[in-house]
Amino acid sequence: MNELPKWAEVVLVPLMSLLLAAVLSGLVILAIGESPLGAFQLMVQGALGSTYGWGYTLYYATNFIFTGLAVAVAFHARLFNIGGEGQAILGGLGVAFVCLYIPWPHWSLAIVGATIGAALFGAAWAFLPALLQAKRGSHIVITTIMFNFMAAALLNYLLIGLLKPAGSMDTATAKFPPATHLPSFQDMFSTADNIMFRGAPANVSFFVAIMACIAVWILLWHTRLGYEIRAFGHAESAAKYAGISPTKIIMISMMISGALAGMMAINNVMGEAERLILGSVEGAGFIGIAVALMGRNHPIGIFIAAILFGFLYQGGAELALWTAIPRELIVVIQALVILFTGALDNMVRMPLKKLFRLFRRTEPAGV
Amino acid sequence: MDSLTLLLILDSTVRLAIPLLLACLAGLYSERAGIFDIGLEGKMLAAAFMSGAVAFTSGSAWLGLLAGIGASVMLSLVHGVASITFRGNQLISGVAINFLAAGLTVVVAQSWFGQGGRTPQLTGDARFEPITLPFADAISAQPGIGPIYQELLSGHTSIVYIALLLVPVTWVLMYRTRFGLRLRAVGENPASVDTAGISVVRLRYMAVVIAGVLCGLAGAYLATALQAGFVKDMSAGRGFIALAALIFAKWRPWHALFACLLFGFLQAMALRPDVIESTIGISVNGQLLDALPYILTVVILAGFVGKAIPPRAGGEPYVKER
């Protein structure tokens, strides 16, 4: 057998990739005259050293869980959805409509409505690329990229016109009504004499994200639809033999993917900004790619990878605040993670395989 | 719309089409050889930064150009190592390269110049100056041809003329030379090239490096000719529009020129909503014009304007058959 053992596949390979990305990022930090170790300490301190830091880390992580799951569900059907960004933008629009135009009595109802709105809008934005892939064979990577730009243009158009309150100068909608404001971690975990997560944006939608992880896990490995999605993703011809319709799987998995990306909006739009502003997705749709790759397309892996990227994001913000290292360093790390876990996977794997073969040779042969 | 406005818009069409054209041709070489390249955007951006930075530091636009090409080719090689040598996913590699460039340019610019992720303003020889073609002034008074020659054809930077020249050059190279024949073959059926005793890996690396050089030109044009210096994210999606143009052109050089001119024209018009309104009488939304290239691409991909068939072996790493 020329295979790595399962644990190495799941743990060692991503860790190696991460290590490589970390070393290279360290070199970048060194090159611009800062101390990598000092930077790392600062990041840990800023992102994990206080409940405030954790509040930001988990806020970012919530976004990334949703977009990471979105990319992963599509990946399981062998579809590369780069459109998470656009779908998340549309999800924001859905949340805005639900929050602004429906009079909600309480946040607990509003979040249900907003989640549905976000999911529907996100799924709708994935509908056309999926349909074109299924029916006309148009490459989903290119179409979803195009739909990202269109989503940005659409939001821009709406926010300088239709959705902008009269007299406002901001490219943003009006504030959502207070009944739709989600409880933040500060509201939820603070006691009278012990304020936790002060001012941090992490909110109740983090738990929705965890539920989404569980739901995706059940979907993929414990439902018949999930079986069909994975079968199609592994071998289209075998799926056809089994009677699984390619059109159906492409459509459904892309719409689920779009819905998950859209659902991110309950965190950043409803939970944090409490209104829809321009550019609030902040590239989270793309980070989903790194998160899914690193998390090996498994909800548990995605959860961990999302926390890691949340840490990087918050830590990176701290770095930018206290050192000369700009926030964009995170984008570099993200790029390196995508490169090593996605494109250079074989490079990371090869020495590991050799290593394991070396070990195996000393054991008696057997099947 | 008067003729002078038209000329000005056409002139800015050319200016805006040039970076698209260079990136589009870059994609053409790479994808014709079977390597998908959605990292055009990132390579352009990296080149824009390096050329801006080196042009400022050295005071020479040409040195800047070289440095820009160098940066872009480096990223090309990363793409090559990932997708040719290690047979990784070309799309993922392209995505990674885009982010790598987006992040590194700002990080390095900040540490180098400390101006918030941009280079200082370029002046003098650090920028490519417009070239006045012979007799431009002499015949400018000539009605009709005069202004067209002076405004539209003359007065661009050397990169513009290089880019335009690259269209016929690419055509000849692709369809009339040994190199082009092999390059196209490797994108269609690499086994045919392999069994003919030619290295698939070498050919593909060559294509990827050429793509790097062309993206380098495109980036340098952005930072040292179209504008005076690098600013964060200045490629602004041009790499993706170039990709769209490439599909629109069905991977053919002359068609690529026309596709890029069309998209350049749309960009030029988006800058002049007043002209559109006065010409067709209705106010066309600027965001719609911005989105038009992308919408067009989707329509083309859907096969409603003739089917765009990419090179058959595109995106697939070559593994020797048993």
Next chain:
Amino acid sequence: MTNPAPALELIGICKAFGPVQANKNISIRVMPGTIHGIIGENGAGKSTLMSILYGFYKADAGEIYVAGRKTLIPDSQAAISAGIGMVFQHFKLVENFTVLENLILGAEDGFMLGKSISKARRLLKSLSEDYGLDVDPDAKIEDIGVGMRQRVEILKALYRQADILILDEPTGTLTPAEADQLFRILGRLKDEGKTIVLITHKLREIMDVTDTVSVMRAGEMAATVKTSEVSPPELAEIMVGRKVLLSVVKEPATPGPKMLEVRDLKVVDNYGVERLKGATFDVRAGEILGIAGVAGNGQSELLEALAGYRKATGSVKYKGNNVDLSGVVSNAMGRRTDGIAHVPEDRQSEGLIMDFMAWENIALGYHLDPEYRNGMLIDNGAIREDTNQKMDRFDVRPQASQLEVKNFSGGNQQKIVLAREIERNPDLLLIGQPTRGVDIGAIEFIHKQIVALRDQGKAILLVSVELDEILSLSDRIAVMFDGRIMGERDPKETDEGELGLMMAGMTRGAA
């Protein structure tokens, strides 16, 4: 008297892939101006040997002599300059290039193409005249047929001035007429002094065209003899060696009512080519109908149409009821619930998902089965349990339901597919190439299972390109050629010769 040096001589070639010894100490001499056949079963090591000759693989040991000179062949370029030309089974042509462009690819004169093109045009003309190799120089490959494509491949080799031409299974996709034409061309080439190595697993071709024949078996060179001094049965015996071949013990069939009635079934493929041109036959309960034929004569399309996932026209009745032929993929699911099981021809790309574990594959196509269901969810535990039982009954080794199927041997993979399809007690079994790439022990087991199913009164439609498999298993034989059923025969009243003729589109009366 001095013999001429052999055009090609291999001495002691060895090649192993991991533990598998694909070529063991192969030695062979090919004399110039002859057609030398290499015959052997699938997996005998023929392709590996050719890949070594063409520089795709490096031999672990051994030497190659070309025209008496020791030659190293590290890559294809070296093979070409040594004068070796190769015509692969799967053509290596660029589809949207013209014939001329394909001809010069890699053998251009100079940087600009103009000169090469006109030279190629001239040469093509003289080559077509010399050897009867007719092709249109400006036609695009995608617009020409298989026979002409093959001629382009031969021309490519000649254009590179090959003296030794190696053809790997050249008739696999040719019609008999095209094959005859090919052999005439090869004869002409031989007369002009070229040396030809013909690799095939078809006895008839060896007997018809070769001067000498080498037989490969299990990676070894079993014998080299003059073709004129050997008979087909002798060759066959050397080829299969001591292999106890296909003596399936079975009682006479007791056919029951008609289970499947196929009338004028037609299939047009995605490229608009009619692959199945009106097939008509019946399969009764308790009998095995064997469909014989050269690969690519419509058998695959027949199976796919009957299994429900390929669109077809005509009429098919199963148990007297009309069957939906619209080819909507979900029909494949409906067929299963109606009791039609299907073992596809290609288990690696259709019958199994190689990255799935054994138990996941046991559910493939049956994943909607109520037994595998637990409320809204799929009952993985039930599937695993079922898998363990099925693997046990079919003696799948290792009996590890959690192992990914790519880690099983070919025979055990096929047993997993069979366990899935047969254990559900279908009324009709469609089975394609049941023993392709399967080791001998498993072949016997698989054949027994098929016969046992028949004896339970089930209907079986067997498609196989292996004539002896068809002959020993079938109760009736239908021969397919060019999308049509050429006729039906009783296996007790026919022989390989007659069936072979029918597979080539001829009947004994007409021949």
